[in-house]
Amino acid sequence: NAGVTQTPKFQVLKTGQSMTLQCAQDMNHNSMYWYRQDPGMGLRLIYYSASEGTTDKGEVPNGYNVSRLNKREFSLRLESAAPSQTSVYFCASSWGDLDTQYFGPGTRLTVL
Amino acid sequence: AQSVSQHNHHVILSEAASLELGCNYSYGGTVNLFWYVQYPGQHLQLLLKYFSGDPLVKGIKGFEAEFIKSKFSFNLRKPSVQWSDTAEYFCAVNANQAGTALIFGKGTTLSVSS
Numbered sequence: 015n016a017g018v019t020q021t022p023k024f025q026v027l028k029t030g031q032s033m034t035l036q037c038a039q040d041m042n043h044n045s046m047y048w049y050r051q052d053p054g055m056g057l058r059l060i061y062y063s064a065s066e067g068t069t070d071k072g073e074v075p076n077g078y079n080v081s082r083l084n085k086r087e088f089s090l091r092l093e094s095a096a097p098s099q100t101s102v103y104f105c106a107s108s109w110g111d112l113d114t115q116y117f118g119p120g121t122r123l124t125v126l
Numbered sequence: 127a128q129s130v131s132q133h134n135h136h137v138i139l140s141e142a143a144s145l146e147l148g149c150n151y152s153y154g155g156t157v158n159l160f161w162y163v164q165y166p167g168q169h170l171q172l173l174l175k176y177f178s179g180d181p182l183v184k185g186i187k188g189f190e191a192e193f194i195k196s197k198f199s200f201n202l203r204k205p206s207v208q209w210s211d212t213a214e215y216f217c218a219v220n221a222n223q224a225g226t227a228l229i230f231g232k233g234t235t236l237s238v239s240s
Contacts (some may be wrong), residue, residue: 047228054135056216056232057170072227078141104169112220115228126152 016040016117020105023095026036026124027095035090035121037105045108046088047072047115050081063088064111095125128153130219131201132231139207139238147202147234149217156222159200161191164233173215176200177222187211209240 018039029032040047044065049072052106059072059120065083077099088107092099102122106115133148153159161173174185181193191202200217217231 049230054232057218057230059227062227106170111226112222114160114172114175116160116172119169 018105018107018116019102020118020121022121023119024122026126027092028126029096031095032091032093033095033123034092035103035105035123036087037089037118038087039105039107039116039118040086041107041116042085043107043109043116044085045111045113045115046082047106047108048078048088048090049104049105049106050099051104051120052101060090060103062111092110092123095123097125100125127230128219128221128226128231130217130231132215132217132234134234135232136235139236140236140240142181142206143207143238145204145207145211147215147217147236149200149202149231151198151200151217151219151229152225153198153219153221158220158222159193160218160228161185161189161192161200161202162216162218162230164216167211170216173202195206207236207238209238212236212238 021036047062048060061080066085087093105118109114129152131150159176162170162171167233176193184190212232216233220228
């Protein structure tokens with residue numbers, strides 16, 4: 015099992031460009047999450063999907079959109095990237111929203 | 127709103143020293159508690175978790191944590207650290223209610239010198 019996979023691993027964007035971060039899990043988990051990690055800030059939840067077909071905002075949703083494409087895949091889109099979105103993005107999944115979350119390897123995004 | 131506080135931002139220890147990392151949370155109800163570890167350049171991995179039962183929880187690599195409900199604390203301990211324990215440690219809490227998010231502390235960086 016690969017667990018949680020994320021693509022790409024690294025990305026550099028210019029301000030105003032758009033991109034989609036991809037996440038997939040092969041553990042048949044119901045819930046999936048997107049976090050951003052910034053120095054000294056810990057992990058902050060951007061969006062989550064408690065089950066297929068549902069998505070909800072987390073602590074820092076502004077500037078992002080998500081799509082729960084199917085049970086396995088949960089993508090994060092930046093429509094118009096800003097330097098404040100420079101961060102490391104982690105996807106995670108769990109059986110239910112109270113269960114242990116398993117994390118992907120992360121995407122390091124730089125917005126110039 | 128829930129919050130999680132990790133008291134130490136950066137801890138520096140020598141090998142074989144004992145470790146205790148503090149974690150306090152603010153929420154009056156039932157909680158699920160986690161410690162995650164992030165080794166340099168890697169993703170987060172679960173060290174241990176507490177859902178119910180014995181408040182002293184043992185995790186991987188010799189780590190343990192004690193849930194003290196009266197103090198809203200879930201401190202992480204290890205009797206003798208190794209150089210390979212150098213990492214960032216995150217405490218996380220969610221209220222035991224459907225639809226609530228996992229809240230992370232800001233993390234503690236542990237540096238162990240050999």
